[in-house]
Amino acid sequence: MPPESLRCKECKTPYPLEARFVCERCFGPLEIAYGSLDADPAELRRRIHGGPRSLWRYADFLPVAAPPPPALEAGFTPLLRADRLAEKLRLEEVWIKNDAANPTHSFKDRVVSVALARARELGFDTLACASTGNLANAVAAHAAAAGLHAYVFIPADLEEQKVLATGVYSPRVVAVDGTYDDVNRLCTELSSEHDWAFANINMRPYYAEGSKTLAFETAEQLSFTLPDRVVCPIASGSLFTKLARGFEEWLSAGLVGGEMPVFCGAQATGCSPVAIAFGEGHDFCRPVKPDTIAKSLAIGNPADGSYALDLARRTGGTIEAVSDEEIVAGIHLLATTTGIFTETAGGVTIAVLKQLAERGEIDRSERVVAYITGDGLKTLDCVRDSFSTWQIEPSVESFERVAGELAVPA
């Protein structure tokens, strides 16, 4: 599908494929409009199979003139069948899409790959972003790999692990005294003053398209079939809505058949503007001030909130919120049943999956895919003191003294 123009999502006004994100007529968001596909499903499948082992195997569905030279390749992450987790939840078929297995350990490598590729085509030499943490990490790494300058703006209270994992690439790290929403507002102003490619602001239409590749990969890994239901975290709502767009594009291309999956969104109670609006039956989100350990999802004024609400409703899904305690329990549940250690955002996803399963909202026979979007090593502090250790002398006697306490219950 050759990218043809940018187009306003609301009033459909077209714009050239430049670094711009908002409609001059109605202030609606811009997205990519594609031309029609030049290949049948068999040919598309051949191109995908013949492509690289990265998200660029789906280049036919991405808004770049050509895939960039290989650098820090994102995507092609594992989709694991999680039978032990499924059993705990009394379900039959649960899959974990582990997008922590990306170069900088979160799904943000996908969106940055696409934004950066387009930014280079447009001639930018500086990549920037407003970040809740993972985006800063990905922007810093991908800019370093491509030899671009990087400016990353983060809320000053971000987890230290994320700041350290970003600083190592030597971007300009600017810690802003304020929430993510303050950082985003500042960067929106800066984007009109500086000739920088802000991944999630003036490059947002391209950035957002990167999330579709999570849908493509899921379908390819399920042998070109679709899940019945997906559970996916929501910050701005971009990933959630573009996951749907990915499945829709493959349905209309004839690459998969059947029905759209049921879309279930996951938020933390301490920042759940979309879950609240869903529960109250509203079409728009009222902004909130975030207070949660799930900092990568702490967006109080989500740009794609109303589209996320519409998607959950039209697929028969829901948008739910879980407490910080449930998030930590979700992290443990995933770790102890699959061996995957996820960050707080993944804890949100698993806790919502558990809540839906326990409420009986998921039919036992459904095929469910849960999206794990980030790595537990980035939010280590939230599991501190959530388990015990035993300190002993290096002697058998010393071990025997605690052995009773350590015995695994039958």
Ligand SMILES: *Cc1c(COP(=O)(O)O)cnc(C)c1O
């Ligand atoms: C950015 C992010 C998301 C989703 O963000 P959206 O703004 O909704 O696209 C989910 N999980 C993690 C770990 C993230 O960093």
Ligand SMILES: [Zn+2]
């Ligand atoms: Zn418009």
